[in-house]
Amino acid sequence: MNGASREALAAARERLDALTDSTSVDVAQLADELAAVTALLDREAGLRRVLTDPAQPGDAKADLVRRLIGGQIGGAAADLVAGTTRARWSQSRDLVDALEELANTADLTEAEKTGTLDDVEDELFRFGRIVTSSIELRAALTDRAAGARAKTELLHRLLGGRAKPVTERLVTRLVTAPRGRSLEAGLESLSRLAAERRDRMVAVVTSAVPLSDGQKRRLGAALAKLYGRRMHLNLDVDPGVLGGIRVQVGDEVINGSLADRLDEAARRMAS
Incomplete structure (x- = not known):
């Protein structure tokens, strides 16, 4: 706007x-x-x-x-x-x-x-990762031929009792009324809006192994200092990273993974 x-x-x-x-x-x-x-x-x-x-x-x-x-x-x-x-x-x-x-x-x-905003942020992120990893689920949730009622029932089976009621309501509205957006874009928008409730940004952190609590605290502090705002970390594990971490904040990517450093070294050697 x-x-x-x-x-x-x-x-x-x-x-x-x-x-x-x-x-x-x-x-x-x-x-x-x-x-x-x-x-x-x-x-x-x-x-x-x-x-x-x-x-x-x-x-x-x-x-x-x-x-x-x-x-x-x-x-x-x-x-x-x-x-x-x-x-x-x-x-x-x-x-x-x-x-x-x-x-x-x-x-x-x-x-x-109700003190559940952090949970809702995490649940939105995790649901996005589930959708990304399941072609069948994504197809069912984005099928234009399927009615809103069928999609609502499917989401209730997936999220009911497992996620906060707010998360289920937000996802259900997005899926049943996407308004021309992709499911992934809609979930990203919701995550961003949730972060803004606490005047903070979202960083998607991908690492080869789960980060310890100490590593998460240090990373969060470093990113907050870099961007001048508090950070909410959405954590993902991908063994393909090989080592280090990959951080995405909005459209900006901070790459510290071993795999990317190897790719960069290979490109330099080839040139």
């Missing part, structure tokens, strides 16, 4: 924070209702364009939201959605992206409140 949309999203995040700080708001219900509105606007391009039309007064668009969906969702969700439509958006799709982010953030806020 850029320009007006970025400002509108920032304001919406502040309103969401205010709502989730209230003990009277059911945050899980709020997340589900925001996700339902996201799905509605994703389907209804005409309505989406009306609600983001800069020529229409903000109050008129907010009133339209209340007339259309005010009786189908709770007051907190209706107020939040109405507030987003008062803002200016650079593109109509930005409003839908923002509502989806708000829904996911509400669930992650609930995890933060």
